[in-house]
Each structure stands twice: as structure tokens, then as C-alpha cells.
Amino acid sequence: MTGWIGQVPALLLALALLIVPGLPAGLCLRGMRGIVRLAAAIGVSLGVLGAAALIAPLLGVPWGLAPVAxxxxxxxxxxxxxRLVDRRPLVAPVAGHGGAWIGVAVAFLAWVVVVGVGIGNPDNPSQLYDALFHLNAVEFIARTGDASPLHMTMVVPDLETSFYPTLWHALVSLVVPAAGSIVAATNVTTVAVIALIWPVALASLTSVAFPNRPGAVTWAPLVSLGFSVFPLGFLNWGVLYPNLLGTVLIPILLTITLIACAPALSWSGRVLRILVALAAAGGVALAHPSALLAAAVLLVPYLLWRAWGTARAGGVAIRIFVSAVVLAGLAALVVVWVLGNVTTHEWHPTASMAQALGEVAFLSPVGRATGLLLGPLAAIGIWRVVRDRTWWVLGSYAVSIFFFLMAAWFPVESIRSAFVGVWYDDTTRVGALIAIWGLPLAALGASIVAEWLIAGWRAGRTGLVVAVVAVIAVAGASHLLALRNDLNYMRGVSFQFSDESQGLSPDEAELFEEIDDEIPDDSLVIGDPLTGAGLLYAYTDHAVVFPHVTGRYGGDALTLARYLADGSPTVCDAIERLGVTHALDFGDRVLFENHYTKFDGLHGLEDSPILTEVDRVGDAVLYEVTGCE
Incomplete structure (x- = not known):
């Protein structure tokens, strides 16, 4: 707890970066509820960060607060x-709803506690495979002064240009000075993104989709605590930091697009909303392109509904034009979808059709412990939407269900990959999409149930109300099992920082600290990244041969990875060409046991004739290259 208290300034900085750059744009949106304005501010803020990261190299300005400003x-x-030129009077300004802020505030505090407890200590690094890349990518940005997604060449050092969505890493790098380390900044940013953006995103989408149900806006942030696979699932799988940021932004992009398409706007008001939507779309794309594609397909039912209404109200020429636009838009989406396919065929269907449908029905996808409350609440919300004939909402929800069924069950893998390959065929990433509309529908259901209970209480049916509340409490408590499982996995695996850690251990981190001042600044260190040795880069800024497991590091690097322990003349030639000065041996415990063999030569270095031990903490050892003359 003391560690987290010390990170309060860093958390405030992270929250400010998520709100302040876009706040005036959100405040200038006329006729919107406050929660929607805050959502717009967040969307624009991340768009600003993404644009600044792209523009800074063109201006010759190093990455930092200056290009953001x-x-x-x-x-x-x-x-x-x-806003100044928009003087059209509002016919019916949308009133604010205090319950929305209460729901967001409660959810914010709850998520801060949940994520903080799961991580344990802000200095605990993620022990999952992708953390190697994400932690080191922040250091790469700090070292190069370049956060452009076009220049993330850390794992392809032979290239001058390489695209990777770097918005997450750019954001974390701005928090590092306040947090004191890359690991702490990453964990603080994780808390800020989940605790702030996710509740606000759900509340804003619920507010716009169900404007006559203000009670649903209060419940939307709260029901998010019962959905297991996202966001906590993304901290226990991967770890999927960029996907986490992109996915929490999807409801915000949907919200802003819906208000940009609203009728009876002045030209300046519509232009502002369109620009806000474009900024948010840019932020989503630079967080992770798959999130932008997800938002696009989830918007298709709404856009088709609007196009149908426009065509019906217009003449023949309007109908032809609308049809042409729709066909062109769908064709463009298909082309982008094909080009954006990054399928690896590494993940395969794991569920039967019945199991997948059951997970959808209970809003407990991807094999999580089944909670008993969200599913029935979502069903009540669906009933209300059918009564209100808001078919596009059901259409959008059906789209997310379709993609989940394709990922979790569909047996023909070539067809499956054509649909879900933009998410690497990964059911976990696709399963998160169920929350985008499932949780607003559950919130709508919760508001209806609350109205029924209040009406029953006022009508004197006290016994029935008490019985129903008891059933709801028991059903709600069933979601605690999934939450407990997620937290146990976070504390026992994903963020466990002990001698049992599957990646970096305290002894290894202590060795990093000891050797930080012992080895020259121009040293180049080699070690098996799967043991955590590659994190020397993120912890100390000393260059490493392998900052990640995959990448294109050249033939000499691969030679050393396989044969360094042999100490042969061929190894020495590769060492001389690369300039390797030191080696780390962190033992044989690695991530993804038996998954990679190309680093076998970086183990058992104590018998190498060309290496001399210079420092040790426990079983973590630093060697110097001394036998290649």
C-alpha cells in the first residue's frame, strides 16, 4: 500500500494526460451530458498524444510534453x-445526470483497488511474454526521443521505418519521470486507463444509446466489475497493453460517432463533432489498429440504419447516391479487413457451439467462471430494446456475438481466420467485444429492475421486494468467483515478483541495480530474453542484443543465441562484429517452456571458456567477455 501511495503524483499525471489535452474540445460540444463531454475529452486527448508522436520527429522535437503541448x-x-461561430440556439439541451458521476466515481475507486491489489506493488513487473517488448519499448522511446509508430525499430534494428502502434508506450514514457521507473509508470498507467477510461466509456455509450434511461448510465460503470475477460483478462493474457488501451476506447469512438451523426446540427457544431470523432479514431488506431476495425464493424448496423432512413425519405437520386456510398463503404471495409489480417494460426477454437452460446448468454466468455447476474440483466435490457424497436443496438451486439462465435467455436479455420485474423485468431481479444454492448444492455436491465423494485416497495409488496433483492445479491456475489480467480492469477503468476516468478525475480532485478554503474555505458549485453535478461534494457538503459524474443537481429545474434556457451572461434567472430561485452545467465526457468530453442546457447555459461564471472546475486550471474582476443 505504501508503494501505491507514493505513486499518487504519477497517477494524477497520467489522469491529466488522459483528460487535459482534449478537455476544451469536450466542453465545446453543445447539448451533451457531462459524461459524454468527458468521454470526448479522453478520446481527443489520446488522439492528441498520437498526433504529437507522429509530428514530433518532423519538427525535430524530442518526445516529451513539448510536442504534446x-x-x-x-x-x-x-x-x-x-464553438464561437456556433450561435444556433439549442432547441432541447440535454440535461446532466448526477447518477452518472456517482457510478463513474464508485467504479473508478473500485477499479483502482482491484487493479492495485492484483498487481500488488507498483514495482512488480508483468511476468508475461509480451511484457518484454512493452517495457523495453518505453525505454527505446526514452533513448531515441522518438515515439512515432513509424519508427518503432527496436526489434528490427536493420530498418529505418517500421510500424507498430506506440500510443501506449508514448503515454507511459510521459509518466516515467513522475513514477521513477518504467515498471512503476506502466503499472500506474494501467490503473489510470482501466479506472478512468473504461467506466467513462461505458457510461457515455449508454447515455447516447439510451437517452431516455438515465438510470442505466449510473449502472453502466458498475456492471463492468462483473465482466471477467476484460479488462483484467488482458493483464493475465499477453500482457496486452496496446489492445487494452484500444479496446477501452471503442465505446468512446462509438459514442462520438453517434453524436456526430445526430440531426439538426449547425455546420460548425457538426464539423466539431466530426473532428472529435476523427481525433478519437486516430487515438484508437494508434493504440491498436484491431480496435479501430472492431469499432468500424460495430458501427455498421447503425450506419446502415441511418442510410436506410435517409434513402426512404429521399427521392430516386438520393437512394442511388446512398446505395453507392453504402456499397463503396462496405467494399472499403472488406479490403481493409483483408489487408489488416495478421492471423498466426497459433490459437484454435476451444469451445462447442453450445458452450460458446452459453458464455454469451451469461456474459462470461472465454472459459471464465460463470456469474449469474449480468446475463439475465442483459436479457432484460434486450427485451426493453425490442420494445423500443432500437434495432441497430441489437444489430451491433449481434455483430460482436458473431465474431466471438467464429473465434471460440467455428471449426473451419480458414474461414475463421478470415473473420478473426485481425485479432491474431485470439478468442480472448475477440471475447472483450462482447462487453462493448453487453454491459450497456446489462446496465439498461439493471435500471429497469431497480424501477420495478422501487415501484413494488411503494406499492407495499415489501416481502417480494426483499426476496428479489436477496436473489440479486446472491447472483451478484457469484461474479466474485471470477474476480477472485483473476486476482489470484495476477498475484500468483502475472505480477508475482518473488523467487518463484516465471520471468524476472528479485535477485535478477537486484543484479540489474548492482551492475548499472559497473558496466560501461557503451556495453552490449546478451542474455536469453525469456528468462527476463532482456529487461536489463528497461531497468538500466544498457543496450541488449535481444530486447524481445522475436525480431530480426541478424545472423551473428542468432549464432550467439545458439552457441555462445561453446566459446568457439565462430562465436568470437560474431562477438567482435556485434560488439558484445557482457552476458547474463538467469538460469533455466523461462517463459513458454520448450516453446523456443534458439536461445539454448545462452544457458550454462559458467563453463564457457570465453566468459568470466564479474557479479552475482543468487543464481543471477553477469559475465564479461574475456576470452576472445
């Missing part, structure tokens, strides 16, 4: 100008 000022001026 430059883009922020431009956005503030543009939003203010459009």
Missing part, C-alpha cells in the same frame, strides 16, 4: 473557434 494548443484553438 504544441498539438494541444492547436486543438484548443480549433475547438474554441468552432
Amino acid at each position: 504544441i498539438v494541444t494548443v492547436v486543438v484548443w484553438i480549433a475547438a474554441g473557434a468552432l
Whole structure:
């Protein structure tokens, strides 16, 4: 707890970065509830960070708060100008709803506690495979002063340009000075993203989709605590930091798109909303492109509904034009979908059709412990949507269900990959999409149940109300099993920082600290990244041969990975060409046991004739190359 208290300034900085750059744009949106304005501010803020990361190298400005400030000022001026010229009176301004803020505040505090307890200590690094890349990528940005997604060449050092969505890493790098380390900054940013963005995103989408049900807006952030696979699942699988950021932004992008398509707007008001939507779309894309594609397909039912209404109200020419636009848009989406397919055929269907449908029905996808409350609440919400004939909402929800069924069950893998290959065929990433509409529908159901209970209480049916509340409490408590499982896995595997850690151990981290000042600044260190040795880069800024498991490091690097322990003349030639000065041996415990063999030569270094031990903490050993003359 003391460690987290010390990170309060870093958390406040992270929250400010998520809100302040886009706040004027959100405030300039006329006729919107406050929660929608906050959501817009978050969407624009991340769009600003993404734009600043792209523009900074062009301006010759190193990455930091300066390029963010430059883009922020431009956005503030543009939003203010459009607001000043928008003088059309509002016919029916949308009133705020205090319950929304209560729901967001409670969910914020709950998520802070849940994520904080799961991580344990802000200095605990993620022990999962992808953490190697994500932690080191933040250091790469700090070292190069370049956060552009076009210049993330850490694992392909022979290239000058390589695309990777770096918005997460750019954000974390700005928090590092306040947090004190890359690991702490990553964990603080994780808390900020989950605790702030996710509740606000769900509340804003619920507010716009069900404007006549303000009670649902209160419940939307709260029901998120019962959905297991996201966001906690993304911390226990991967770890999927960029996907986490992209996915929490999807409801915000949907929200802003819906309000941008609203009728009876002035030209300046519509332009502002479109620009806000474009900024949010840019942020989603630079967080992770798969999230932008997910948002696009989830918007298809709404856009088709709007296109149908426009065509019906217009003449022949309008209908032809609308049809052409729809066909062109769908064709473009298909082309982008095909080009964006990154299938690896590494993950395969794991569920039967009945199991997958049952997981959807109970909003407990991907084999999680089944909670008994969210599913029935979502069913009540669906009943209300059918009564209200808001078919596009059901259409959008059906799209997410379709993709989940394809990922979890569909047996023909070539067809399956054509649909879910943009998510690497990974059911966990696709399963998170169920939450985008499933949770707002559950919130709608919760508001209806609350109305029924209040009406029953007022009508004197006290016994029935008490009995129903007891049933709801028991059903709600059933979700605690999934939460307990997630937290146990976080504390016991994903963020366990002890001698039993599957990646980096305290002894190994202590060795990093000891050797930080012992080895020269121009040293180059080699070690098996699967043991955590590659994290020397993130912890100390000393260059390593393998900052990640995969990548293109050249033939000499592969030679050393396989044969360094042999100490042959061929090994020495590769060492001389690369400039390797030291080696780390962290033992034989690795991530993904027996999954990679190309690093076998980086184990058992104590018998190498060309290495001399220079430091040790426990079983973690640093060697110096001394036998290649």
C-alpha cells in the first residue's frame, strides 16, 4: 500500500494526460451530458498524444510534453473557434445526470483497488511474454526521443521505418519521470486507463444509446466489475497493453460517432463533432489498429440504419447516391479487413457451439467462471430494446456475438481466420467485444429492475421486494468467483515478483541495480530474453542484443543465441562484429517452456571458456567477455 501511495503524483499525471489535452474540445460540444463531454475529452486527448508522436520527429522535437503541448494548443484553438461561430440556439439541451458521476466515481475507486491489489506493488513487473517488448519499448522511446509508430525499430534494428502502434508506450514514457521507473509508470498507467477510461466509456455509450434511461448510465460503470475477460483478462493474457488501451476506447469512438451523426446540427457544431470523432479514431488506431476495425464493424448496423432512413425519405437520386456510398463503404471495409489480417494460426477454437452460446448468454466468455447476474440483466435490457424497436443496438451486439462465435467455436479455420485474423485468431481479444454492448444492455436491465423494485416497495409488496433483492445479491456475489480467480492469477503468476516468478525475480532485478554503474555505458549485453535478461534494457538503459524474443537481429545474434556457451572461434567472430561485452545467465526457468530453442546457447555459461564471472546475486550471474582476443 505504501508503494501505491507514493505513486499518487504519477497517477494524477497520467489522469491529466488522459483528460487535459482534449478537455476544451469536450466542453465545446453543445447539448451533451457531462459524461459524454468527458468521454470526448479522453478520446481527443489520446488522439492528441498520437498526433504529437507522429509530428514530433518532423519538427525535430524530442518526445516529451513539448510536442504534446504544441498539438494541444492547436486543438484548443480549433475547438474554441468552432464553438464561437456556433450561435444556433439549442432547441432541447440535454440535461446532466448526477447518477452518472456517482457510478463513474464508485467504479473508478473500485477499479483502482482491484487493479492495485492484483498487481500488488507498483514495482512488480508483468511476468508475461509480451511484457518484454512493452517495457523495453518505453525505454527505446526514452533513448531515441522518438515515439512515432513509424519508427518503432527496436526489434528490427536493420530498418529505418517500421510500424507498430506506440500510443501506449508514448503515454507511459510521459509518466516515467513522475513514477521513477518504467515498471512503476506502466503499472500506474494501467490503473489510470482501466479506472478512468473504461467506466467513462461505458457510461457515455449508454447515455447516447439510451437517452431516455438515465438510470442505466449510473449502472453502466458498475456492471463492468462483473465482466471477467476484460479488462483484467488482458493483464493475465499477453500482457496486452496496446489492445487494452484500444479496446477501452471503442465505446468512446462509438459514442462520438453517434453524436456526430445526430440531426439538426449547425455546420460548425457538426464539423466539431466530426473532428472529435476523427481525433478519437486516430487515438484508437494508434493504440491498436484491431480496435479501430472492431469499432468500424460495430458501427455498421447503425450506419446502415441511418442510410436506410435517409434513402426512404429521399427521392430516386438520393437512394442511388446512398446505395453507392453504402456499397463503396462496405467494399472499403472488406479490403481493409483483408489487408489488416495478421492471423498466426497459433490459437484454435476451444469451445462447442453450445458452450460458446452459453458464455454469451451469461456474459462470461472465454472459459471464465460463470456469474449469474449480468446475463439475465442483459436479457432484460434486450427485451426493453425490442420494445423500443432500437434495432441497430441489437444489430451491433449481434455483430460482436458473431465474431466471438467464429473465434471460440467455428471449426473451419480458414474461414475463421478470415473473420478473426485481425485479432491474431485470439478468442480472448475477440471475447472483450462482447462487453462493448453487453454491459450497456446489462446496465439498461439493471435500471429497469431497480424501477420495478422501487415501484413494488411503494406499492407495499415489501416481502417480494426483499426476496428479489436477496436473489440479486446472491447472483451478484457469484461474479466474485471470477474476480477472485483473476486476482489470484495476477498475484500468483502475472505480477508475482518473488523467487518463484516465471520471468524476472528479485535477485535478477537486484543484479540489474548492482551492475548499472559497473558496466560501461557503451556495453552490449546478451542474455536469453525469456528468462527476463532482456529487461536489463528497461531497468538500466544498457543496450541488449535481444530486447524481445522475436525480431530480426541478424545472423551473428542468432549464432550467439545458439552457441555462445561453446566459446568457439565462430562465436568470437560474431562477438567482435556485434560488439558484445557482457552476458547474463538467469538460469533455466523461462517463459513458454520448450516453446523456443534458439536461445539454448545462452544457458550454462559458467563453463564457457570465453566468459568470466564479474557479479552475482543468487543464481543471477553477469559475465564479461574475456576470452576472445
